[in-house]
Amino acid sequence: MTESSEIAETILEVLGNESRRRILSLLSKKPCYVSEISYSLKMAPKAVIEHLEKLEKAGIIKSFEEGRRRYYRINKNLRIEITIAPHMFETCVVTGINNMDIKKIVFDVGELLNFKFEKCGTIELSDTIRKIEKIQQNVSKLQVIINSKVNEMFEKITKEINSCIDSEIERIVMIGIAKGAKSAAEIAEQFGISYREVEKVLKKLEREKILSRIETEEGTFWKLKIKNT
Amino acid sequence: MTESSEIAETILEVLGNESRRRILSLLSKKPCYVSEISYSLKMAPKAVIEHLEKLEKAGIIKSFEEGRRRYYRINKNLRIEITIAPHMFETCVVTGINNMDIKKIVFDVGELLNFKFEKCGTIELSDTIRKIEKIQQNVSKLQVIINSKVNEMFEKITKEINSCIDSEIERIVMIGIAKGAKSAAEIAEQFGISYREVEKVLKKLEREKILSRIETEEGTFWKLKIKNT
Numbered sequence: 001m002t003e004s005s006e007i008a009e010t011i012l013e014v015l016g017n018e019s020r021r022r023i024l025s026l027l028s029k030k031p032c033y034v035s036e037i038s039y040s041l042k043m044a045p046k047a048v049i050e051h052l053e054k055l056e057k058a059g060i061i062k063s064f065e066e067g068r069r070r071y072y073r074i075n076k077n078l079r080i081e082i083t084i085a086p087h088m089f090e091t092c093v094v095t096g097i098n099n100m101d102i103k104k105i106v107f108d109v110g111e112l113l114n115f116k117f118e119k120c121g122t123i124e125l126s127d128t129i130r131k132i133e134k135i136q137q138n139v140s141k142l143q144v145i146i147n148s149k150v151n152e153m154f155e156k157i158t159k160e161i162n163s164c165i166d167s168e169i170e171r172i173v174m175i176g177i178a179k180g181a182k183s184a185a186e187i188a189e190q191f192g193i194s195y196r197e198v199e200k201v202l203k204k205l206e207r208e209k210i211l212s213r214i215e216t217e218e219g220t221f222w223k224l225k226i227k228n229t
Numbered sequence: 230m231t232e233s234s235e236i237a238e239t240i241l242e243v244l245g246n247e248s249r250r251r252i253l254s255l256l257s258k259k260p261c262y263v264s265e266i267s268y269s270l271k272m273a274p275k276a277v278i279e280h281l282e283k284l285e286k287a288g289i290i291k292s293f294e295e296g297r298r299r300y301y302r303i304n305k306n307l308r309i310e311i312t313i314a315p316h317m318f319e320t321c322v323v324t325g326i327n328n329m330d331i332k333k334i335v336f337d338v339g340e341l342l343n344f345k346f347e348k349c350g351t352i353e354l355s356d357t358i359r360k361i362e363k364i365q366q367n368v369s370k371l372q373v374i375i376n377s378k379v380n381e382m383f384e385k386i387t388k389e390i391n392s393c394i395d396s397e398i399e400r401i402v403m404i405g406i407a408k409g410a411k412s413a414a415e416i417a418e419q420f421g422i423s424y425r426e427v428e429k430v431l432k433k434l435e436r437e438k439i440l441s442r443i444e445t446e447e448g449t450f451w452k453l454k455i456k457n458t
Contacts, residue, residue, distance in 0.1 A: 016245010028318035074315045082309040083376055087383030089257035129382055136375050146365050147312055154316030
């Protein structure tokens with residue numbers, strides 16, 4: 001077993017549990033402390049602590065102190081890919097390298113897609129499979145690079161919001177919207193805050209021209225209007 | 230929750246169990262019946278049956294009858310991608326579409342990688358993230374297409390081997406080699422056959438010029454020599 005597939009095994013064990021997936025989802029919105037997670041996800045603090053320990057042991061999250069509180073945040077920047085097909089079952093962890101030869105990958109992929117699979121015998125098939133697998137690994141690395149770009153941008157948005165908004169609940173609502181939540185209901189559900197409170201904040205932020213409201217047939221949606229200097 | 234993420238949830242639950250992952254790994258080598266799985270993986274038949282039921286219920290495997298035996302094989306052709314990063318936690322199931330505009334994807338990806346992330350404000354960031362996510366979905370679809378090509382080739386190799394080899398154990402050894410196993414030890418472990426038996430078959434297939442032996446410092450490795458007509 002390679003190191004990558006061992007990490008994949010550990011991560012699959014950890015992700016096999018719904019509560020741990022919900023905790024990770026919450027921590028991807030913002031770093032949290034135990035009672036915050038417990039309150040948001042309606043989970044007993046003891047259970048939360050146990051899950052956090054497993055996640056930390058697997059290296060997926062890490063904790064840090066701020067004020068008198070211990071916060072937890074997602075630590076890793078990785079991608080797990082699972083392929084399930086009649087002749088394939090593979091799990092692997094992909095991490096990106098920044099100096100990849102993008103042009104080479106793009107060329108390889110293009111060539112591959114024009115390849116006449118029907119025409120090759122068993123020896124060539126075997127070699128071609130190895131070649132394709134190599135290309136696919138490169139495409140996966142490309143995706144990790146794209147992921148880390150997106151993550152960097154979220155980092156930037158979060159910092160900007162934190163620097164210009166003081167109220168804790170306003171910050172949560174803004175980050176929720178920035179990270180893709182569209183309605184008050186979605187934010188209320190994601191962060192375990194009451195719908196009324198979220199609505200109140202959204203209206204205040206609209207008055208301050210920080211958010212804009214979009215009315216559609218499916219309901220009211222919200223979008224960031226803030227502009228950095 | 231979208232349909233895709235619901236499927237991802239079900240699959241993560243199922244893959245959270247090591248025994249089920251081992252069963253899937255075996256079935257990706259060849260379709261098997263219960264006592265074969267039980268023997269190969271040294272697992273009680275009752276436990277095997279329970280795991281098979283869960284896998285079948287999730288739609289990952291399906292069973293078929295051949296002779297008087299019920300075989301199990303992997304049914305789905307899919308890819309599960311999990312992104313873990315400080316600001317992202319996403320699980321999704323990707324299925325490919327054959328008529329994708331590959332050139333467009335390749336162009337989009339190239340443009341993206343030259344994009345000046347530092348230069349955009351929060352509004353543009355938010356929009357750019359959406360755009361990147363769209364491109365990434367396309368790249369993922371591309372990978373599923375590549376996967377299904379590889380799977381097709383494995384299908385072809387397996388058919389060829391089945392048509393020209395009669396002995397069950399020779400077939401297993403050949404398929405093992407074709408699917409990437411390099412040594413007798415690897416095949417013995419994967420299929421739960423004794424090392425001695427695998428060695429015997431390998432030598433026989435070498436004499437018949439179906440396999441070729443490669444001696445390296447790390448040991449003896451085997452490669453297919455068969456050529457289709």
